[in-house]
Amino acid sequence: MNRRSFVKKVLNGSIAGSLYLVWPMGSGSLEISQQIPEQIPGIREKEYDILNQEFAFIVDITRCIGCGSCCVADKREYNVPDGNYRTWVERYVKGFSDKIYVDSPNGGLEGYQHPRTDIEEKIRDTFFVPKLCNMCKEAPCVQVCPVGATFISPDGFVLVDEKRCVGCAYCIQACPYSVRFIHPDKKTVEKCTWCYQRVRKGLLPACVEVCPTGARKFGSMKDETSEVYKILKGPGVLTVLKKEMGTFPALYYKGARREVI
Amino acid sequence: MDLSYRLRLFIVLLSIVVLTVGALLFKNLLIPDSFGIYGYYRADAISEAALVPIRHWTNISCFKCHPYEAKIHKKGHHQTISCEFCHGTYADHVKNGKKIGTLPVKKEKEITTLCLKCHNTEIKARKEEVIKTIAMPNHLKDQNVKLTHNCNQCHHVHAPLKYIIRAKQITRMMEAGS
Numbered sequence: 001m002n003r004r005s006f007v008k009k010v011l012n013g014s015i016a017g018s019l020y021l022v023w024p025m026g027s028g029s030l031e032i033s034q035q036i037p038e039q040i041p042g043i044r045e046k047e048y049d050i051l052n053q054e055f056a057f058i059v060d061i062t063r064c065i066g067c068g069s070c071c072v073a074d075k076r077e078y079n080v081p082d083g084n085y086r087t088w089v090e091r092y093v094k095g096f097s098d099k100i101y102v103d104s105p106n107g108g109l110e111g112y113q114h115p116r117t118d119i120e121e122k123i124r125d126t127f128f129v130p131k132l133c134n135m136c137k138e139a140p141c142v143q144v145c146p147v148g149a150t151f152i153s154p155d156g157f158v159l160v161d162e163k164r165c166v167g168c169a170y171c172i173q174a175c176p177y178s179v180r181f182i183h184p185d186k187k188t189v190e191k192c193t194w195c196y197q198r199v200r201k202g203l204l205p206a207c208v209e210v211c212p213t214g215a216r217k218f219g220s221m222k223d224e225t226s227e228v229y230k231i232l233k234g235p236g237v238l239t240v241l242k243k244e245m246g247t248f249p250a251l252y253y254k255g256a257r258r259e260v261i
Numbered sequence: 262m263d264l265s266y267r268l269r270l271f272i273v274l275l276s277i278v279v280l281t282v283g284a285l286l287f288k289n290l291l292i293p294d295s296f297g298i299y300g301y302y303r304a305d306a307i308s309e310a311a312l313v314p315i316r317h318w319t320n321i322s323c324f325k326c327h328p329y330e331a332k333i334h335k336k337g338h339h340q341t342i343s344c345e346f347c348h349g350t351y352a353d354h355v356k357n358g359k360k361i362g363t364l365p366v367k368k369e370k371e372i373t374t375l376c377l378k379c380h381n382t383e384i385k386a387r388k389e390e391v392i393k394t395i396a397m398p399n400h401l402k403d404q405n406v407k408l409t410h411n412c413n414q415c416h417h418v419h420a421p422l423k424y425i426i427r428a429k430q431i432t433r434m435m436e437a438g439s
Contacts, residue, residue: 063388063391069346110378123385164303197313197314197315201315213341
Protein backbone atom coordinates (compact mmCIF):
# COMPACT_ATOMS: atom_id res chain seq x y z
CA MET A 1 0.00 0.00 0.00
CA ASN A 2 1.43 3.34 -1.01
CA ARG A 3 0.82 6.63 0.70
CA ARG A 4 -1.80 7.75 -1.83
CA SER A 5 -4.09 4.75 -1.39
CA PHE A 6 -3.64 4.86 2.38
CA VAL A 7 -4.81 8.49 2.58
CA LYS A 8 -7.74 7.67 0.28
CA LYS A 9 -8.85 4.79 2.40
CA VAL A 10 -8.61 6.75 5.63
CA LEU A 11 -10.65 9.61 4.15
CA ASN A 12 -13.32 7.27 2.78
CA GLY A 13 -13.54 5.53 6.12
CA SER A 14 -13.96 8.71 8.11
CA ILE A 15 -16.64 10.06 5.72
CA ALA A 16 -18.54 6.79 5.80
CA GLY A 17 -18.22 6.65 9.57
CA SER A 18 -19.55 10.15 10.12
CA LEU A 19 -22.42 9.51 7.67
CA TYR A 20 -23.30 6.39 9.60
CA LEU A 21 -23.57 8.45 12.76
CA VAL A 22 -25.66 11.20 11.18
CA TRP A 23 -27.92 9.13 8.90
CA PRO A 24 -30.28 7.37 11.35
CA MET A 25 -31.12 10.62 13.11
CA GLY A 26 -31.95 12.44 9.88
CA SER A 27 -34.13 9.85 8.21
CA GLY A 28 -36.12 7.84 10.74
CA SER A 29 -38.50 9.52 13.16
CA LEU A 30 -37.33 9.70 16.74
CA GLU A 31 -38.89 7.49 19.36
CA ILE A 32 -41.70 9.11 21.32
CA SER A 33 -39.70 8.49 24.46
CA GLN A 34 -37.06 10.90 23.19
CA GLN A 35 -39.54 13.59 22.18
CA ILE A 36 -41.73 13.88 25.27
CA PRO A 37 -40.14 14.30 28.70
CA GLU A 38 -40.85 11.44 31.07
CA GLN A 39 -43.90 12.00 33.30
CA ILE A 40 -43.70 8.91 35.49
CA PRO A 41 -40.14 8.86 36.85
CA GLY A 42 -38.28 5.57 36.78
CA ILE A 43 -40.02 3.91 33.83
CA ARG A 44 -37.56 4.73 31.08
CA GLU A 45 -34.20 4.54 32.83
CA LYS A 46 -34.10 0.75 32.97
CA GLU A 47 -35.85 -2.09 31.20
CA TYR A 48 -39.46 -2.42 32.32
CA ASP A 49 -39.67 -5.11 35.00
CA ILE A 50 -43.24 -6.28 34.68
CA LEU A 51 -43.14 -8.37 37.85
CA ASN A 52 -42.04 -5.52 40.06
CA GLN A 53 -44.49 -2.69 39.35
CA GLU A 54 -47.44 -1.18 41.13
CA PHE A 55 -49.53 1.80 40.11
CA ALA A 56 -52.30 3.75 41.76
CA PHE A 57 -54.90 6.20 40.52
CA ILE A 58 -56.45 8.83 42.76
CA VAL A 59 -59.48 10.92 41.88
CA ASP A 60 -59.84 14.05 43.97
CA ILE A 61 -63.55 14.82 43.94
CA THR A 62 -63.04 18.12 45.74
CA ARG A 63 -61.11 19.44 42.74
CA CYS A 64 -63.25 18.15 39.89
CA ILE A 65 -65.10 20.97 38.13
CA GLY A 66 -66.95 18.83 35.59
CA CYS A 67 -65.31 20.40 32.54
CA GLY A 68 -65.24 17.14 30.61
CA SER A 69 -61.60 17.45 29.49
CA CYS A 70 -60.91 13.87 30.55
CA CYS A 71 -63.92 12.51 28.66
CA VAL A 72 -62.97 14.41 25.51
CA ALA A 73 -59.34 13.26 25.74
CA ASP A 74 -60.41 9.68 26.28
CA LYS A 75 -62.77 9.72 23.31
CA ARG A 76 -60.08 11.17 21.08
CA GLU A 77 -57.27 8.93 22.32
CA TYR A 78 -59.17 5.76 21.45
CA ASN A 79 -61.75 6.99 18.91
CA VAL A 80 -64.43 5.67 21.23
CA PRO A 81 -67.70 5.26 19.30
CA ASP A 82 -70.59 7.56 20.23
CA GLY A 83 -72.71 6.33 23.08
CA ASN A 84 -69.92 4.33 24.70
CA TYR A 85 -67.60 5.66 27.37
CA ARG A 86 -64.34 4.36 28.77
CA THR A 87 -64.44 7.13 31.35
CA TRP A 88 -67.21 9.53 32.22
CA VAL A 89 -68.13 12.16 34.81
CA GLU A 90 -71.27 11.91 36.93
CA ARG A 91 -73.01 14.80 38.66
CA TYR A 92 -74.36 14.08 42.10
CA VAL A 93 -76.94 16.37 43.64
CA LYS A 94 -78.07 15.82 47.19
CA GLY A 95 -81.26 17.41 48.43
CA PHE A 96 -82.15 18.26 52.02
CA SER A 97 -84.39 15.20 52.08
CA ASP A 98 -81.20 13.15 51.55
CA LYS A 99 -82.47 12.11 48.18
CA ILE A 100 -79.70 11.62 45.60
CA TYR A 101 -80.00 12.74 42.01
CA VAL A 102 -77.33 11.46 39.61
CA ASP A 103 -77.02 12.36 35.97
CA SER A 104 -74.35 12.23 33.31
CA PRO A 105 -75.59 13.77 30.05
CA ASN A 106 -73.54 12.29 27.19
CA GLY A 107 -71.03 11.00 29.74
CA GLY A 108 -69.93 14.55 30.52
CA LEU A 109 -68.38 14.95 27.07
CA GLU A 110 -69.83 18.45 26.68
CA GLY A 111 -69.03 19.39 30.23
CA TYR A 112 -71.71 20.60 32.60
CA GLN A 113 -72.98 23.91 31.29
CA HIS A 114 -76.42 24.10 32.90
CA PRO A 115 -77.74 23.23 36.33
CA ARG A 116 -80.46 20.64 36.76
CA THR A 117 -83.89 22.20 36.59
CA ASP A 118 -85.97 19.16 37.49
CA ILE A 119 -85.15 19.16 41.20
CA GLU A 120 -87.81 20.82 43.29
CA GLU A 121 -86.32 20.56 46.76
CA LYS A 122 -83.53 22.68 48.19
CA ILE A 123 -80.06 21.41 47.29
CA ARG A 124 -77.70 20.54 50.11
CA ASP A 125 -74.63 19.32 48.33
CA THR A 126 -73.48 18.83 44.77
CA PHE A 127 -70.29 17.42 43.31
CA PHE A 128 -68.80 15.65 40.29
CA VAL A 129 -67.55 12.08 40.32
CA PRO A 130 -65.28 10.94 37.48
CA LYS A 131 -65.57 7.23 36.83
CA LEU A 132 -63.15 4.86 35.14
CA CYS A 133 -61.81 1.33 35.49
CA ASN A 134 -61.08 0.48 39.12
CA MET A 135 -58.31 -2.00 38.23
CA CYS A 136 -59.45 -4.43 40.91
CA LYS A 137 -56.91 -6.75 42.44
CA GLU A 138 -59.70 -9.34 42.71
CA ALA A 139 -61.43 -8.57 39.44
CA PRO A 140 -64.85 -10.17 38.89
CA CYS A 141 -64.54 -9.65 35.13
CA VAL A 142 -61.37 -11.76 35.00
CA GLN A 143 -62.94 -14.55 37.02
CA VAL A 144 -65.86 -14.98 34.64
CA CYS A 145 -64.08 -14.75 31.27
CA PRO A 146 -64.45 -18.18 29.68
CA VAL A 147 -61.61 -17.84 27.16
CA GLY A 148 -58.92 -16.04 29.16
CA ALA A 149 -59.33 -12.86 27.11
CA THR A 150 -59.41 -10.52 30.07
CA PHE A 151 -56.73 -10.78 32.68
CA ILE A 152 -54.77 -8.96 35.36
CA SER A 153 -51.27 -8.31 34.06
CA PRO A 154 -48.36 -8.83 36.50
CA ASP A 155 -48.06 -5.05 36.86
CA GLY A 156 -51.68 -4.77 38.01
CA PHE A 157 -53.60 -3.66 34.92
CA VAL A 158 -56.84 -5.35 33.95
CA LEU A 159 -56.56 -5.64 30.18
CA VAL A 160 -58.53 -7.19 27.35
CA ASP A 161 -56.95 -9.41 24.71
CA GLU A 162 -58.82 -8.36 21.57
CA LYS A 163 -57.68 -11.40 19.64
CA ARG A 164 -59.11 -13.84 22.14
CA CYS A 165 -62.29 -12.04 23.16
CA VAL A 166 -65.37 -13.74 21.73
CA GLY A 167 -67.73 -10.91 22.74
CA CYS A 168 -69.89 -12.99 25.07
CA ALA A 169 -70.31 -9.95 27.36
CA TYR A 170 -70.19 -12.02 30.51
CA CYS A 171 -67.60 -9.60 31.94
CA ILE A 172 -69.90 -6.67 31.25
CA GLN A 173 -72.44 -8.24 33.58
CA ALA A 174 -69.78 -9.09 36.14
CA CYS A 175 -68.18 -5.64 36.40
CA PRO A 176 -69.66 -3.87 39.44
CA TYR A 177 -68.55 -0.49 38.08
CA SER A 178 -70.02 -0.80 34.56
CA VAL A 179 -66.82 0.25 32.82
CA ARG A 180 -67.03 -2.27 29.99
CA PHE A 181 -68.85 -2.20 26.69
CA ILE A 182 -68.89 -4.08 23.40
CA HIS A 183 -67.24 -2.10 20.62
CA PRO A 184 -69.91 -1.83 17.92
CA ASP A 185 -67.48 -2.44 15.03
CA LYS A 186 -64.95 -4.84 16.52
CA LYS A 187 -67.61 -6.77 18.47
CA THR A 188 -65.10 -7.30 21.27
CA VAL A 189 -65.08 -5.86 24.75
CA GLU A 190 -63.39 -2.54 25.41
CA LYS A 191 -62.61 -0.81 28.66
CA CYS A 192 -60.43 1.82 30.25
CA THR A 193 -56.84 0.57 30.46
CA TRP A 194 -55.40 3.51 32.40
CA CYS A 195 -53.69 4.11 29.04
CA TYR A 196 -51.38 1.13 29.43
CA GLN A 197 -49.40 2.01 26.29
CA ARG A 198 -48.73 5.51 27.64
CA VAL A 199 -47.69 4.26 31.06
CA ARG A 200 -45.21 1.85 29.47
CA LYS A 201 -43.70 4.83 27.63
CA GLY A 202 -43.39 6.73 30.90
CA LEU A 203 -46.34 9.01 30.13
CA LEU A 204 -49.42 9.77 32.21
CA PRO A 205 -52.82 8.46 31.10
CA ALA A 206 -54.47 10.88 28.66
CA CYS A 207 -57.19 11.91 31.14
CA VAL A 208 -54.60 12.73 33.81
CA GLU A 209 -52.52 14.63 31.30
CA VAL A 210 -55.38 16.94 30.29
CA CYS A 211 -57.03 17.45 33.70
CA PRO A 212 -56.69 21.20 34.34
CA THR A 213 -57.26 21.12 38.10
CA GLY A 214 -55.27 18.04 39.08
CA ALA A 215 -58.38 16.12 40.10
CA ARG A 216 -56.97 12.98 38.51
CA LYS A 217 -53.64 11.77 39.77
CA PHE A 218 -51.65 8.78 38.62
CA GLY A 219 -48.27 7.43 39.64
CA SER A 220 -46.07 4.55 40.55
CA MET A 221 -46.25 3.12 44.06
CA LYS A 222 -42.65 1.96 43.68
CA ASP A 223 -41.57 5.60 43.49
CA GLU A 224 -41.67 7.03 47.00
CA THR A 225 -41.48 10.60 45.71
CA SER A 226 -44.62 10.30 43.57
CA GLU A 227 -47.72 12.29 44.50
CA VAL A 228 -49.97 9.23 44.74
CA TYR A 229 -47.53 7.46 47.04
CA LYS A 230 -47.46 10.46 49.36
CA ILE A 231 -51.26 10.76 49.39
CA LEU A 232 -51.77 7.06 50.03
CA LYS A 233 -49.14 7.08 52.76
CA GLY A 234 -50.57 10.23 54.34
CA PRO A 235 -53.44 10.60 56.80
CA GLY A 236 -56.12 11.82 54.35
CA VAL A 237 -59.30 9.80 53.99
CA LEU A 238 -59.39 7.81 50.79
CA THR A 239 -62.23 5.54 49.79
CA VAL A 240 -62.81 2.95 47.12
CA LEU A 241 -66.08 2.30 45.35
CA LYS A 242 -68.21 -0.67 46.48
CA LYS A 243 -65.74 -1.84 49.08
CA GLU A 244 -68.17 -4.48 50.27
CA MET A 245 -67.81 -6.26 46.92
CA GLY A 246 -64.28 -7.28 47.92
CA THR A 247 -62.74 -6.25 44.63
CA PHE A 248 -59.81 -4.31 46.14
CA PRO A 249 -59.59 -1.52 43.56
CA ALA A 250 -56.37 0.35 42.82
CA LEU A 251 -58.50 3.43 42.11
CA TYR A 252 -59.01 5.62 45.16
CA TYR A 253 -61.33 8.56 45.69
CA LYS A 254 -60.51 11.56 47.81
CA GLY A 255 -63.41 13.55 49.19
CA ALA A 256 -66.05 11.05 48.08
CA ARG A 257 -69.26 11.25 50.05
CA ARG A 258 -70.93 8.18 51.50
CA GLU A 259 -73.50 8.29 48.70
CA VAL A 260 -71.01 7.79 45.90
CA ILE A 261 -71.31 4.33 44.42
CA MET B 262 -53.78 -68.41 17.97
CA ASP B 263 -51.01 -67.02 20.15
CA LEU B 264 -49.87 -64.66 17.39
CA SER B 265 -53.27 -63.13 16.72
CA TYR B 266 -53.66 -62.53 20.48
CA ARG B 267 -50.40 -60.56 20.54
CA LEU B 268 -51.36 -58.69 17.39
CA ARG B 269 -54.61 -57.53 18.95
CA LEU B 270 -52.83 -56.38 22.06
CA PHE B 271 -50.36 -54.48 19.88
CA ILE B 272 -53.16 -52.81 17.93
CA VAL B 273 -54.84 -51.68 21.16
CA LEU B 274 -51.61 -50.30 22.60
CA LEU B 275 -50.68 -48.60 19.32
CA SER B 276 -54.06 -46.92 19.01
CA ILE B 277 -53.78 -45.63 22.59
CA VAL B 278 -50.36 -44.14 21.84
CA VAL B 279 -51.51 -42.65 18.52
CA LEU B 280 -54.62 -41.15 20.06
CA THR B 281 -52.71 -39.65 23.01
CA VAL B 282 -50.03 -38.12 20.81
CA GLY B 283 -52.69 -36.88 18.40
CA ALA B 284 -54.72 -35.33 21.17
CA LEU B 285 -51.67 -33.62 22.63
CA LEU B 286 -50.66 -32.25 19.24
CA PHE B 287 -54.20 -31.04 18.61
CA LYS B 288 -54.36 -29.37 22.02
CA ASN B 289 -51.01 -27.72 21.38
CA LEU B 290 -52.35 -26.41 18.11
CA LEU B 291 -55.33 -24.80 19.80
CA ILE B 292 -53.42 -23.10 22.61
CA PRO B 293 -51.80 -19.79 21.60
CA ASP B 294 -48.03 -19.52 21.89
CA SER B 295 -47.57 -17.42 24.98
CA PHE B 296 -50.61 -18.74 26.84
CA GLY B 297 -49.94 -19.52 30.48
CA ILE B 298 -46.62 -17.73 31.02
CA TYR B 299 -48.10 -15.42 33.67
CA GLY B 300 -51.50 -16.99 34.05
CA TYR B 301 -54.58 -18.12 32.20
CA TYR B 302 -54.13 -15.71 29.33
CA ARG B 303 -51.87 -14.85 26.37
CA ALA B 304 -48.78 -13.10 27.73
CA ASP B 305 -48.20 -11.50 24.30
CA ALA B 306 -51.43 -9.55 24.79
CA ILE B 307 -49.56 -7.39 27.33
CA SER B 308 -46.86 -6.36 24.87
CA GLU B 309 -49.51 -5.83 22.22
CA ALA B 310 -51.39 -3.51 24.59
CA ALA B 311 -48.16 -1.59 25.17
CA LEU B 312 -47.71 -1.02 21.44
CA VAL B 313 -51.01 0.81 20.82
CA PRO B 314 -50.03 4.17 19.27
CA ILE B 315 -50.59 7.21 21.46
CA ARG B 316 -52.64 10.15 20.14
CA HIS B 317 -52.33 12.76 22.86
CA TRP B 318 -48.84 14.12 23.30
CA THR B 319 -48.14 16.88 25.76
CA ASN B 320 -48.14 20.67 25.82
CA ILE B 321 -44.34 20.52 25.60
CA SER B 322 -44.64 18.84 22.18
CA CYS B 323 -46.93 21.66 20.97
CA PHE B 324 -44.71 24.40 22.40
CA LYS B 325 -41.73 23.21 20.33
CA CYS B 326 -43.25 24.55 17.11
CA HIS B 327 -45.49 27.28 18.60
CA PRO B 328 -43.13 29.42 20.70
CA TYR B 329 -45.36 32.52 20.56
CA GLU B 330 -48.38 30.75 22.04
CA ALA B 331 -46.10 28.88 24.43
CA LYS B 332 -44.74 32.10 25.91
CA ILE B 333 -48.24 33.42 26.66
CA HIS B 334 -49.75 30.10 27.72
CA LYS B 335 -47.02 29.24 30.21
CA LYS B 336 -47.37 32.55 32.05
CA GLY B 337 -51.14 32.69 32.40
CA HIS B 338 -53.71 31.15 34.69
CA HIS B 339 -54.59 28.68 31.95
CA GLN B 340 -51.18 27.03 31.99
CA THR B 341 -52.60 23.75 33.30
CA ILE B 342 -55.02 23.43 30.39
CA SER B 343 -53.98 21.01 27.71
CA CYS B 344 -53.58 22.46 24.21
CA GLU B 345 -55.18 19.31 22.85
CA PHE B 346 -58.43 19.86 24.75
CA CYS B 347 -59.41 22.91 22.68
CA HIS B 348 -57.50 22.23 19.48
CA GLY B 349 -57.54 18.44 19.00
CA THR B 350 -54.94 15.72 19.27
CA TYR B 351 -51.31 15.94 18.25
CA ALA B 352 -51.71 12.75 16.20
CA ASP B 353 -54.20 14.53 13.92
CA HIS B 354 -51.70 17.34 13.36
CA VAL B 355 -48.21 15.84 13.13
CA LYS B 356 -46.97 12.46 11.99
CA ASN B 357 -43.29 11.48 11.90
CA GLY B 358 -42.31 15.11 12.41
CA LYS B 359 -44.41 16.31 9.43
CA LYS B 360 -47.64 18.30 9.49
CA ILE B 361 -50.52 16.16 8.24
CA GLY B 362 -53.53 18.31 9.12
CA THR B 363 -54.70 21.64 10.47
CA LEU B 364 -56.27 21.72 13.89
CA PRO B 365 -59.33 23.92 14.43
CA VAL B 366 -59.14 27.22 16.26
CA LYS B 367 -62.29 28.13 18.15
CA LYS B 368 -63.99 31.37 17.11
CA GLU B 369 -66.49 33.88 18.54
CA LYS B 370 -69.49 32.21 20.20
CA GLU B 371 -67.68 28.86 20.31
CA ILE B 372 -65.18 30.47 22.64
CA THR B 373 -67.88 31.71 25.02
CA THR B 374 -69.41 28.22 25.09
CA LEU B 375 -66.01 26.71 25.77
CA CYS B 376 -65.31 29.16 28.61
CA LEU B 377 -68.64 28.48 30.24
CA LYS B 378 -67.98 24.74 30.28
CA CYS B 379 -65.83 25.45 33.32
CA HIS B 380 -66.49 29.01 34.51
CA ASN B 381 -70.26 28.95 34.99
CA THR B 382 -71.31 29.86 38.54
CA GLU B 383 -74.68 28.18 38.05
CA ILE B 384 -72.97 24.83 38.56
CA LYS B 385 -72.55 24.88 42.32
CA ALA B 386 -70.08 21.99 42.49
CA ARG B 387 -67.21 24.30 41.57
CA LYS B 388 -65.15 25.46 44.50
CA GLU B 389 -63.75 28.95 44.64
CA GLU B 390 -60.22 27.83 45.44
CA VAL B 391 -60.20 25.55 42.40
CA ILE B 392 -61.75 27.76 39.74
CA LYS B 393 -63.04 31.30 39.39
CA THR B 394 -66.60 31.28 38.12
CA ILE B 395 -68.91 33.96 36.72
CA ALA B 396 -72.59 34.25 35.95
CA MET B 397 -73.72 35.26 32.49
CA PRO B 398 -74.92 37.80 31.54
CA ASN B 399 -74.39 39.45 34.95
CA HIS B 400 -70.64 39.51 34.40
CA LEU B 401 -71.03 41.50 31.18
CA LYS B 402 -73.36 43.95 32.91
CA ASP B 403 -71.00 44.38 35.86
CA GLN B 404 -68.10 45.11 33.55
CA ASN B 405 -70.16 47.64 31.56
CA VAL B 406 -69.71 45.94 28.20
CA LYS B 407 -72.22 45.03 25.52
CA LEU B 408 -74.19 41.85 26.12
CA THR B 409 -73.09 40.58 22.72
CA HIS B 410 -69.43 40.54 23.73
CA ASN B 411 -67.51 37.29 23.57
CA CYS B 412 -65.16 36.32 26.37
CA ASN B 413 -62.06 36.68 24.22
CA GLN B 414 -62.75 40.36 23.59
CA CYS B 415 -61.41 41.09 27.07
CA HIS B 416 -59.69 37.87 28.07
CA HIS B 417 -56.83 36.35 26.15
CA VAL B 418 -57.83 32.70 25.81
CA HIS B 419 -54.35 31.41 26.66
CA ALA B 420 -53.73 33.79 29.56
CA PRO B 421 -57.09 35.18 30.70
CA LEU B 422 -55.76 38.07 32.75
CA LYS B 423 -53.06 39.19 30.30
CA TYR B 424 -54.91 42.25 28.96
CA ILE B 425 -56.72 42.91 32.24
CA ILE B 426 -53.49 43.24 34.20
CA ARG B 427 -51.97 45.38 31.44
CA ALA B 428 -55.03 47.65 31.36
CA LYS B 429 -54.92 48.07 35.12
CA GLN B 430 -51.24 48.99 34.94
CA ILE B 431 -51.96 51.64 32.31
CA THR B 432 -54.94 53.17 34.12
CA ARG B 433 -52.97 53.29 37.35
CA MET B 434 -50.16 55.02 35.55
CA MET B 435 -52.63 57.54 34.15
CA GLU B 436 -54.11 58.15 37.58
CA ALA B 437 -50.67 58.67 39.02
CA GLY B 438 -49.75 61.05 36.17
CA SER B 439 -52.84 63.28 36.38
